[in-house]
Amino acid sequence: MKRFSKIFIYLGVVIVVGLVVYFIWTFFVPKPVSPTPSATTGGGSLPTGGTTGGASETSTATTSAVNVPTLTKISDHNVFYYWVDPQTSDVRYLGTDGEVWNAKNGGDVSESQQTVSALRSAEVYQNGQEVLVSFGDPTSPQWAVYNAVDKTWHPLPQSIENATWGANQNQLIAFTKNIDSYSLAYVDLTKNPPSFKTIMNNVYFHNAILTFSAPGTLIITERPSSSYQGSVWELNLKTLSLNMLLEPQNGLFSEPSADGSLIYETVNGTTSIINTSTLQPSNLPFPSLPNKCDLSANASSSSIYCFSPENLTQSVTMPDDYLMKAFYTIDILYNYQFASGNTRAVILSGAPGIPMLDATEVTSFGNNIYFVNRYDQSLYQLALPSSK
DSSP, X not given: OHHHHHXXXXXXXXXXXXXXXXXXXXXXXXXXXXXXXXXXXXXOOOOOSOOOSTTTTTOOOOEEEOOOOEEEXXXXXXXXXXXXXXXXXXXXXXXXXXXXXXXXXXXXXXXXXXXXXXXXXXXXXXXXXXXXXXXXXXXXXXXXXXXXXXXXXXXXXXXXXXXXXXXXXXXXXXXXXXXXXXXXXXXXXXXXXXXXXXXXXXXXXXXXXXXXXXXXXXXXXXXXXXXXXEEEEEEETTTOOEEEEEEEEETOEEEEOTTSSEEEXXXXXXXXXXXXXXXOEEEOSSXXXXXXXXXXXXXXXXXXXEEEESOOOTTSOTTHXXXXXXXXXXXXXXXXXXXXXXXXXXXXXXXXXXXOOOEEEEEEETTEEEEEETTTTEEXXXXXXXXX
16 A cells, blocks of 8 residues: 555656646746738748858847738749849840740730740840840850840851850950850941950850959859869950959859849858959858849949848758759848848748749849749749838
């Protein structure tokens, strides 16, 4: 009997302790708050905690939530490239089959039904009227210019291997091939056929991205891979001096802004924004990728919008897995203030009213942010709340 009495006493003590713990947990321990759906159509909940990843250990930046913006899918077809007309605010895009569409409420308007196979790259001139496009065989691509005013395509000479817009809409800067030699040249588009003026002979960067930076600089960005060292170069088109901006590193993923005044760089998990005039970097206090930051920002911008992938792990080989679409990210959009280092969360993938987002080709115009979502290859418009 004594043995059973001790057992009952022990059980009683356990029950009493359990009740005390339950009482304390129920009434005194704060409970997590579930995300609150937005009253705004297309809105979502915002993260309110500190940022993670990148240089967060040394950053003194703070994070706060902002009013929820409105997110809308504005394309009816899969998008390869898009651009905004700065005069009319029309948003046009190049479909994955080469057709050109004007994104409109109630149905997109077809502007060109000309199909183009195996699109490689596209770059709009700053006036929004002409787009430089490459397509076809990646080892020997074809080049053409689409004119959004008269809605026509204009093929370029097959000797062009790589090109970018120059100082005006009538000029390209291109690597050209003549038999087995390569040259860097100006291409005059006012002539029919276009004429060439050599800048440098016997020079070529294979599979690089070219970006003109006014008044006379060409930025040459080597494409990234974890298996070889990439770098970024700067060519003075007047003196022809070639300087290295970013030293060779395995997995270096970099992309200039549209005007070439900034370079977004991601290496070893940290993303930096580099002013090409001062070469001073600003380390983001959250993980990001160059294709996820606002390409329309420039050296005079006081802040920048960047999407941040929240599901990067060491099992992912970056940037190769991402660029080959073996891996998709889950993004949060942040606004980063250069002067203070403060960071504001804007939208969160999967929050109420927000689809899963893997954003690329991010630009801003007026009070809107545009991007292509890799999950559905559609173009989205994020209308930010008015500052008034």
